[in-house]
Amino acid sequence: MNIQIVSIKMVKEKELHYQYEDISRPRESVDLIKNIIGDMDREALVVITLDVKNHPTSINICSTGSLNSSIVHPREVFKTAILGNAASILIGHNHPSGNPTPSNEDINITKRLKEAGKILGIEVLDHIIIGSFDNYISFKEKGLL
Numbered sequence: 001m002n003i004q005i006v007s008i009k010m011v012k013e014k015e016l017h018y019q020y021e022d023i024s025r026p027r028e029s030v031d032l033i034k035n036i037i038g039d040m041d042r043e044a045l046v047v048i049t050l051d052v053k054n055h056p057t058s059i060n061i062c063s064t065g066s067l068n069s070s071i072v073h074p075r076e077v078f079k080t081a082i083l084g085n086a087a088s089i090l091i092g093h094n095h096p097s098g099n100p101t102p103s104n105e106d107i108n109i110t111k112r113l114k115e116a117g118k119i120l121g122i123e124v125l126d127h128i129i130i131g132s133f134d135n136y137i138s139f140k141e142k143g144l145l
Contacts, residue, residue, distance in 0.1 A: 010083045022054040026138035029128055033092035038130055043070040045093040049086035058084050072109050074116035081122045088123040098132030
């Protein structure tokens with residue numbers, strides 16, 4: 001039997017200029033998430049990795065789904081964070097309907113991701129849902145995280 005010898009690495013696709021040095025408030029992450037997935041016509045989940053000083057280090061569109069759903073699994077969400085030696089992550093997704101109210105599934109997956117993060121030692125700082133115009137919901141601000 002042959003066993004493959006592999007290496008694992010992240011590949012930088014491009015860079016994005018970010019106006020803040022760190023992310024200390026949900027509004028700062030909203031601007032970043034909207035820049036990446038705010039105008040998509042399908043749900044997409046983005047993972048922002050941060051270092052110990054809450055400086056964003058990478059952004060990954062983890063999942064792209066349909067008009068009203070996206071498959072989210074902790075293994076995929078934390079892959080970029082593990083490879084990038086992240087201290088914490090922010091997750092965000094859009095609601096193409098324009099209504100940022102979290103669904104029961106949104107709430108349940110956020111709880112699941114928070115628990116997975118505890119096990120891995122990578123804190124989930126917030127989950128942001130982007131709606132239309134300037135509407136958003138921060139799980140942290142709403143006490144859901």
